[in-house]
Amino acid sequence: SELDAIIETMEYYQFKKDDLVVEQGKVGTTFFVTHHGRLEVLVNSNVMNTLAPGKAFGGLALLYNCPRTATVRATEECGVWGANGATFHKVLQDNAQKHFAENRKFLDSLRLFDGLTSKQKDRVGEAFFTEMFEAGSRIITEGDATTALYFVKKGELISYQGGHVKTNGEFVDGKEISRLGPGDCFGERALMNHDQQDVTVISNHKCECICISVSELQEILGADLSACLERNFILLGLKKSPVLSQFSGTQQYEIVKSMQVKDFPAGTKVEDSYRFAIVIEGKLTGMARNKSITLERGQWYEDGAIHESASGSPDMRPAASTDGKADLKSLVVAEGGARLGLLTKDGLAAALKELGLSAIGSAEEATDYTRKMVLAKKVHIFRHLSQEQTTKLVKSFVLQRYRKGAHVIKQGDMGSSFFVIASGEVTVMINGKTIRTLAKNAYFGERALLFDEPRTATVEVSSSEAELWSVEKT
Numbered sequence: 001s002e003l004d005a006i007i008e009t010m011e012y013y014q015f016k017k018d019d020l021v022v023e024q025g026k027v028g029t030t031f032f033v034t035h036h037g038r039l040e041v042l043v044n045s046n047v048m049n050t051l052a053p054g055k056a057f058g059g060l061a062l063l064y065n066c067p068r069t070a071t072v073r074a075t076e077e078c079g080v081w082g083a084n085g086a087t088f089h090k091v092l093q094d095n096a097q098k099h100f101a102e103n104r105k106f107l108d109s110l111r112l113f114d115g116l117t118s119k120q121k122d123r124v125g126e127a128f129f130t131e132m133f134e135a136g137s138r139i140i141t142e143g144d145a146t147t148a149l150y151f152v153k154k155g156e157l158i159s160y161q162g163g164h165v166k167t168n169g170e171f172v173d174g175k176e177i178s179r180l181g182p183g184d185c186f187g188e189r190a191l192m193n194h195d196q197q198d199v200t201v202i203s204n205h206k207c208e209c210i211c212i213s214v215s216e217l218q219e220i221l222g223a224d225l226s227a228c229l230e231r232n233f234i235l236l237g238l239k240k241s242p243v244l245s246q247f248s249g250t251q252q253y254e255i256v257k258s259m260q261v262k263d264f265p266a267g268t269k270v271e272d273s274y275r276f277a278i279v280i281e282g283k284l285t286g287m288a289r290n291k292s293i294t295l296e297r298g299q300w301y302e303d304g305a306i307h308e309s310a311s312g313s314p315d316m317r318p319a320a321s322t323d324g325k326a327d328l329k330s331l332v333v334a335e336g337g338a339r340l341g342l343l344t345k346d347g348l349a350a351a352l353k354e355l356g357l358s359a360i361g362s363a364e365e366a367t368d369y370t371r372k373m374v375l376a377k378k379v380h381i382f383r384h385l386s387q388e389q390t391t392k393l394v395k396s397f398v399l400q401r402y403r404k405g406a407h408v409i410k411q412g413d414m415g416s417s418f419f420v421i422a423s424g425e426v427t428v429m430i431n432g433k434t435i436r437t438l439a440k441n442a443y444f445g446e447r448a449l450l451f452d453e454p455r456t457a458t459v460e461v462s463s464s465e466a467e468l469w470s471v472e473k474t
Helices: 002-008 059-063 085-098 100-108 118-127 188-192 214-221 223-240 249-257 345-354 363-378 387-396
Strands: 011-015 020-022 030-036 039-043 046-051 071-074 078-084 129-133 138-140 148-154 157-165 171-180 200-203 207-213 260-264 276-288 291-295 300-302 328-343 398-403 407-409 417-423 426-430 433-438 458-461 465-472
Touching: 002 085, 030 085, 078 085, 100 118, 118 207, 118 214, 148 214, 171 200, 188 223, 207 214, 214 223, 223 249, 223 276, 223 328, 249 345, 328 345, 363 387, 363 417, 387 465, 407 417
Parallel strands: none
Antiparallel strands: 011 078, 020 071, 030 078, 039 046, 039 071, 129 207, 138 200, 148 207, 157 171, 157 200, 260 328, 276 291, 276 300, 276 328, 398 465, 407 458, 417 465, 426 433, 426 458
16 A cells, blocks of 8 residues: 555654754655654744654755755654655655646646646646645644645635744644635745745645645646736736625636736826736735825725725735725836836726626726625625626616605605615604615615515605615516
8 A cells, every 4th residue: 555655664753852854955865753752843943843752844845845844953863764765755756646647637626727728737746745734723823935736625724924833732822814625726926926835724624635846746737837827816906896706607617818917107197097916926005085095905995885884804904895886096116116016997898898798898898887786785685696687687776866855765655666775874664653774785676576566664864865776576
């Protein structure tokens, strides 16, 4: 068996107190399992973990073909078993071949590698291998060297920033940034920046990940690797948009394909009216709501005309996002230049048309469509509709404008329309008595879609004007 092949090559090693078993930065050829005694793991001279009998170490350097990522030192007299690196690699390669078909199919589901040729995907699939992690396992640690790219196949992991690792290996005081599930990737941002890991990732449940070493990925893809990582970086930003995140994964990817990536020299003025723009490299400076702002890598802004309230995280936060139109002005590229991912309104219209939304032929219609999409997703009774059903619903919405005092519906009338408030406020009255006030994104009249009965209340516009999206039962 595979395990027997590794065990047959194992040799026993003894070490005295303070002996170095492996040394950070040096090339490793052996995988170790502790037999007796204790050892400590040091990264940049800081103790990061303690190893008791039965614990393994030294596998990263062999798995990812990279220098040792930590130093392991004996804290007392100890014994360890070491497996030959060449045999270790051969077992991994044989295992990868056995699971090639399965891994290749999984590879096709990963958006990161869309655009690669079939031959390139085959080579990436051959280099994939599987790692299993028990609940609470720390897969990568903030500040570690970037040695591999990970893709979640099963289970859930949590990404943290900050915090620290105690000498017993326990991770504490980190701030949760995101949760990762099947199809998600981690390690790619640090790889794209040629930097150390910027997050710590810990498995929340038992997880299965597909991994590939950085060196093999670079050898297989060459220049295409940068394009893949950049596209994925933009897609992550798009997923944070309160509007564009409402589209399905396939639709989001089509939108990313319609975006332009441009390099701007320092001092260049940048339009603030793009439908969506994200800083890939560099910085922008400008004004938002009469305050100076700086947009750094990973920050983004949207066309304020259809921007709903949003909250961001430290790595992907909207720089100027509040309810209503954002007064983003005077954007200028800072010293050193900037690289931006840009989505124009016409680009969004073209993407939506490519997706089969043939009724959309202009930037205005695309803006209108995305606005209705957001409203539909925010209505509780529509949340469980499929993407296809939501699209059909959105196409049936009609915008209606009312002035103050207008009766949208009247108590006792038969109803057949359902309304969502796009802007403004309305008052709900029963028998002439005010019951409540409804504002933006609230809805009313839903019983008219389900039952043939008279309206149970009157709804009157209380703001100077109001815009309502309506849909008929038929």
